[in-house]
Amino acid sequence: xxxxxxxxxxxxxxAFVGLPAIVLAVIALAQPADxxxxxxxxxxxxxxxTVFTDPYYRDAFLAxxxxxxxxxxxxxxxxxxxxxxxxxxxPARRPLLLLLVMLPFWTGFxxxxxxxxxxxxxxxxINAALLALGVIDAPLPLLHTDGAMIVGIVYAYLPFxxxxxxxxxxxxxxxxEQAAADLGAPPWRVFLRVTWxxxxxxxxxGLVLVFVPVMGEYVIPELLGGxxxxxxxxxxxxELFDNHDWPMAASLALVLTxxxxxxxxxxRAAPPNRA
Amino acid sequence: MLRRGIGRSERFRSPARMVGSGRIAIxxxxxxxxxxxxxxxxxxxxxxxxxxxxxATEARVVNVYNWSDYIDPEALKRFERETGIRVxxxxxxxxxxxxxKLLAGHSGYDVIVPTAQPTLARLIKSGGVQKLDRAKLxxxxxxxxxxxxxxxxxxxxxxxxxxxLWGSTGLGIDPRKIAALAPDARLDSWDLLFDPANxxxxxxxxxxxxxxxxxxxxxVLHILGKSPDxxxxxxxxxxxxxxxxxxxxxRNFDNGGAIEEMASGAACLVFDYSxxxxxxxxxxxxxxxxxxxxxxxxxxxxQLSFDMxxxxxxxxxxxxxxxxxxxxxxxxxxxxxxxxxxxxNAVPASRKMVREEIADDPxxxxxxxxxxxxxxxxxxxxxxxxxRGRMWARFKAGQ
Numbered sequence: 001x002x003x004x005x006x007x008x009x010x011x012x013x014x015a016f017v018g019l020p021a022i023v024l025a026v027i028a029l030a031q032p033a034d035x036x037x038x039x040x041x042x043x044x045x046x047x048x049x050t051v052f053t054d055p056y057y058r059d060a061f062l063a064x065x066x067x068x069x070x071x072x073x074x075x076x077x078x079x080x081x082x083x084x085x086x087x088x089x090x091p092a093r094r095p096l097l098l099l100l101v102m103l104p105f106w107t108g109f110x111x112x113x114x115x116x117x118x119x120x121x122x123x124x125x126i127n128a129a130l131l132a133l134g135v136i137d138a139p140l141p142l143l144h145t146d147g148a149m150i151v152g153i154v155y156a157y158l159p160f161x162x163x164x165x166x167x168x169x170x171x172x173x174x175x176x177e178q179a180a181a182d183l184g185a186p187p188w189r190v191f192l193r194v195t196w197x198x199x200x201x202x203x204x205x206g207l208v209l210v211f212v213p214v215m216g217e218y219v220i221p222e223l224l225g226g227x228x229x230x231x232x233x234x235x236x237x238x239e240l241f242d243n244h245d246w247p248m249a250a251s252l253a254l255v256l257t258x259x260x261x262x263x264x265x266x267x268r269a270a271p272p273n274r275a
Numbered sequence: 276m277l278r279r280g281i282g283r284s285e286r287f288r289s290p291a292r293m294v295g296s297g298r299i300a301i302x303x304x305x306x307x308x309x310x311x312x313x314x315x316x317x318x319x320x321x322x323x324x325x326x327x328x329x330x331a332t333e334a335r336v337v338n339v340y341n342w343s344d345y346i347d348p349e350a351l352k353r354f355e356r357e358t359g360i361r362v363x364x365x366x367x368x369x370x371x372x373x374x375x376k377l378l379a380g381h382s383g384y385d386v387i388v389p390t391a392q393p394t395l396a397r398l399i400k401s402g403g404v405q406k407l408d409r410a411k412l413x414x415x416x417x418x419x420x421x422x423x424x425x426x427x428x429x430x431x432x433x434x435x436x437x438x439x440l441w442g443s444t445g446l447g448i449d450p451r452k453i454a455a456l457a458p459d460a461r462l463d464s465w466d467l468l469f470d471p472a473n474x475x476x477x478x479x480x481x482x483x484x485x486x487x488x489x490x491x492x493x494x495v496l497h498i499l500g501k502s503p504d505x506x507x508x509x510x511x512x513x514x515x516x517x518x519x520x521x522x523x524x525x526r527n528f529d530n531g532g533a534i535e536e537m538a539s540g541a542a543c544l545v546f547d548y549s550x551x552x553x554x555x556x557x558x559x560x561x562x563x564x565x566x567x568x569x570x571x572x573x574x575x576x577x578q579l580s581f582d583m584x585x586x587x588x589x590x591x592x593x594x595x596x597x598x599x600x601x602x603x604x605x606x607x608x609x610x611x612x613x614x615x616x617x618x619x620n621a622v623p624a625s626r627k628m629v630r631e632e633i634a635d636d637p638x639x640x641x642x643x644x645x646x647x648x649x650x651x652x653x654x655x656x657x658x659x660x661x662x663r664g665r666m667w668a669r670f671k672a673g674q
Contacts, residue, residue, distance in 0.1 A: 032657060034401040036380045036588070056665065122541055144527065227486075227528050227671035238668065241371035242488070243661045244378060244397075 021257065027250035039246045047251040057252065060235040061259075067146075067221075067231060068214040071153045072161075075210045076203065078154065079161035083202075084195075086162070087169035094170070101162050109156065113223050116152050117143060120224070149225035153214055160213075161206035168202025169195070212260050232256050335360040337595035340376075340384040342582065343368050345440070347615035350608050358602070360595050370394045370489070377403045377587060384587055385596035388439050391581040392652045393489060393660075395436050396429035400654075404585045406434045411597040414604035414622075422621045426581045428653055436583030437600060438621035440550075440612070443579050443641070443649055444490050445572040447533070447552035449543035452480040465498050465573045468544060471520040478524035480543035483536055486528040488667035491518075491546065493652045494578050503578065503652045506659030511666055518670045528671055534558070540566040548580075549638055550618040557617070570638035572645065579649045581621075 028047060030039040051057050086097045104112060119125050120142040127139040142148055172195065180190045218233030225231070230238075232252065239249040335358075343366040351362045365384070367373045374394055376382045378401065387404075389395040398404045409415050415437055422441065423433050430436045450462055457476040460467050467473050474482060485491060493503035495514045505511075527536065529547065536542040537555035539562075545552065552570035559566040584603060586596045602608060609620045610628035617633060619640050626634055633639050641649070655663070 034397065034657075036378055036401055036403050038378045038401060056668075123539065141526075228673060230668060230672055238664065241375045243664045244374065244657070245661060 021254070024250045024254045024257075027246050028254050030247045030250075032245045032247055037246065038244050044247070047247045048255070050248070051251050051255045057235065060230050060232050061256075063230060064215050064217075064232040067150065067153065067217075067229070068211045071150055071157065071214050072207050072211045074150070074154045075158050075161040076207065079158055079165055079206065080199075080203075082158075083162045083165035083169055086166045087172075098163070098166065101159050101166075104159065110219065112156065113152055113220055116148070116155070116224055120148050143224065144226040146226060146229055149221050149229055152220040152224040153217060156220060157210045157214060160209040164205040164209065165199060165202040168199050168205075172198045208264060212264070215260055216256060335592070335595055336363055337361070337386060337592055337599045338363045338365065338384045338590075339386045339599065340365050340367060340373065340382070341386075341388045342366065345388070345582075345616055345618075347608075347611045349615075350603065350611055353608070354599060354602050358598055360598060362599070369487075374398070381589060382587055383591060385590040385592045386599050387585055387587060388582050389436075389585060391426040391429040391436065391438075391583050393429075393654060395583045395585055396654050398585070398587075399430060399435050403588055404435050405588045405590070405593065407437065407586065407600070408597060411594075412437070412601045412604070414601050414606075417604060417606065417622050417624055419621045419623050422581070425579065425651055426583065428651065430583070436585045437604060439582045439584045439603065440616070440618035440620050441579065441581040442549040442618050442639075443572045443577040444485070444494060444546070444548055445552075445570060445577040447537050447542075447545040447547050447555060448569050448571055449480070449537070449540070449567060450569055451567055452540075452543040453477055456480060462569075463571055463574050465494070465575050467571075467573075468546060469495065469498060469517060469521060471524070474521040474524040477544050478526070481527075481536065481541050482521075482525050483527045483529055483533050483542040483545040483547075484525045485533065485546045485548075486671070488663050489652075490548075490578065490580075492663050492667070493650075494546075497578070497650055498575055503650055504655060506656055506662075508662065511659075511662060515666050515670060519673075522670060522673050537568055538562060538566065540564060550616060553617040553636070553638055572638070572641060572649070574648070576648045576650050579646075579651050581651075 026041065027039060029041075029043050029045065031042045031044055032038060033040040082101070086094060086101070089097055117124075121127070122139040122141070122143070124143070126142060127136075130136045131139065176198070177190050177194050180194045181187075185193065216233050216236075217231065218237055221229050221231045221234055222237070225234075236249050236252045236256075239245045239252060337360050339362055341364070345366075346364070351364060354360065355362055367376075370390055370393075373387060373389055374397070376384075377387065377398060389398060395404070407415070418438055422438055426436065426438060427433055446465075446468060448462060448467070453460065453462065453467070456479060457467075457473055460470075460473045460477070467477070468482070492511075492514055495517055496505050496510060497503045499510070499513055499517065501507075501510045501513075527542070529545070533542065533545050533547050534551050534555045537545055537547075537552065538558040540559075549570050549572065552568060556568040556570070559568050584600045586593055586600075590596050603612070604622060606622050606624035607628055609622040610625035613620050613625065613633060614630050617639060626640075637645065
């Protein structure tokens with residue numbers, strides 16, 4: 001019985017996770033060549049080894065790790081108060097507030113990122129406003145910087161942090177907090193000892209939902225980031241399109257996927273749901 | 276992935292709408308070789324237009340894949356009118372995008388416009404394009420034999436490609452602003468950009484570098500007195516040293532809008548394609564903001580590049596593709612395209628129909644003497660190409 005229920009899940013995993021991983025592995029072991037497609041099958045482990053030994057790729061990985069960590073932390077910092085406020089709002093207003101969090105999804109992702117280009121460019125709205133107000137004399141270089149990239153990523157991924165957090169916080173029994181308060185705990189202690197620990201599974205889910213996709217993010221670093229922000233997504237793109245080195249690109253993607261399983265496994269090992 | 280999605284959806288554009296939406300999205304720029312440009316034009320298109328449903332009847336179709344803002348929309352309309360073949364027109368913003376799609380196979384395109392070197396050469400080698408049937412291309416004979424000879428390094432015997440448009444890669448300059456900062460600098464020399472002393476002085480008014488290793492590296496090799504096709508690691512190291520010396524003074528890499536930057540006066544020294552600079556100049560004159568621009572093909576010699584009309588091996592409509600290419604090579608059609616995009620063509624019979632200010636502009640149609648000093652690039656082995664790509668990434672990052 002359990003098998004039949006889980007059947008579609010396994011089939012889905014096999015079709016959309018397992019098979020692509022196998023295809024990636026086959027290409028990663030191939031050799032680049034002139035042809036359509038541009039590789040010859042083989043069993044060369046050079047590219048996979050290069051991923052680990054070449055500082056160029058290591059730096060790209062560390063750059064992605066750094067961006068992911070910063071953006072996850074910022075999303076948590078901004079998203080937690082939002083989630084808490086929504087979870088504690090009047091039940092009649094909650095659906096509306098949640099809808100507002102999800103509203104950006106009604107607009108295409110690319111369009112929303114491109115909108116930031118319009119805001120941040122030298123003759124964009126932000127610089128135009130600051131110039132008009134006399135705050136600055138020359139446009140600030142905002143676009144194509146690490147800061148622009150991080151703002152864009154936090155903006156785009158914030159809902160993925162707020163939604164699981166809110167779901168978790170809304171499910172916590174308010175009686176527990178009331179009990180803590182009745183027993184004399186000040187609000188900050190109620191938060192640290194009751195609210196925060198109860199929300200941890202939501203925090204973990206939100207962090208994974210932000211951290212993992214940002215590690216491979218290509219669009220936002222490409223459109224908003226500077227030439228120095230060579231993240232994994234951009235490096236894979238460069239290998240695939242600029243260098244026509246599909247095996248190298250596949251090796252990078254495979255290693256990245258493998259490394260990203262770690263936080264997912266960590267989440268699995270996290271304390272089980274106690275509420 | 277991003278670009279693939281964009282390209283696919285844009286195929287539903289009709290030619291007239293293509294230009295319209297491109298204009299809306301990118302503020303009127305004519306040829307915008309950027310990811311962002313393509314992304315924005317697609318977005319603008321999606322925002323205002325419904326997708327056109329594929330025709331139910333067995334209408335004849337040709338799927339054309341060309342550089343963005345690189346056509347006269349009138350030519351497409353006329354072709355549809357005269358032949359009854361519907362044009363599904365799609366654009367790319369970089370050779371990498373084109374090649375990425377072609378190398379994956381089954382691109383679905385019938386006519387593509389790769390640059391002779393490296394892209395067409397590589398596609399010939401990898402079997403990605405098919406030979407042109409000259410019997411079906413009566414206008415092929417109208418191509419300038421001297422120019423066709425220049426592309427025979429990439430396409431021996433001119434079997435696979437017909438020149439669409441061509442140009443050189445040089446400097447876009449705002450002479451007044453540069454003269455104010457570096458009065459003694461020669462405006463007709465690569466030293467204007469590649470001498471750090473000049474770059475440092477000019478930096479305050481904005482230096483933009485084209486984000487294209489395949490254009491910049493051969494030029495720097497040429498300036499250093501090496502072969503533009505050199506793959507010697509020592510030569511590459513010399514190029515890197517030369518580039519790094521000016522890296523601090525480069526404000527931007529052309530990731531989106533050298534034309535706009537020049538036209539708006541945000542940049543006063545730009546490494547760019549001749550046609551881009553000439554388009555920026557026209558726009559600056561329209562805007563009347565006091566920005567004066569000039570294209571310079573430096574006296575040390577500039578790289579010539581040729582964009583070629585070619586047919587992918589697995590083109591679904593090869594007959595229609597040949598009809599389209601022959602139509603494009605018609606002198607009056609070619610003249611219309613040159614008039615629209617300010618790039619020279621290779622059909623001498625079109626010259627008398629090209630507007631005077633374009634035909635007589637030495638930045639567009641260089642004199643025979645100037646042309647002799649220009650260079651073209653040859654093929655580069657994949658390993659060396661990767662080394663170039665790496666070096667370029669390091670240079671851009673300024674690490």
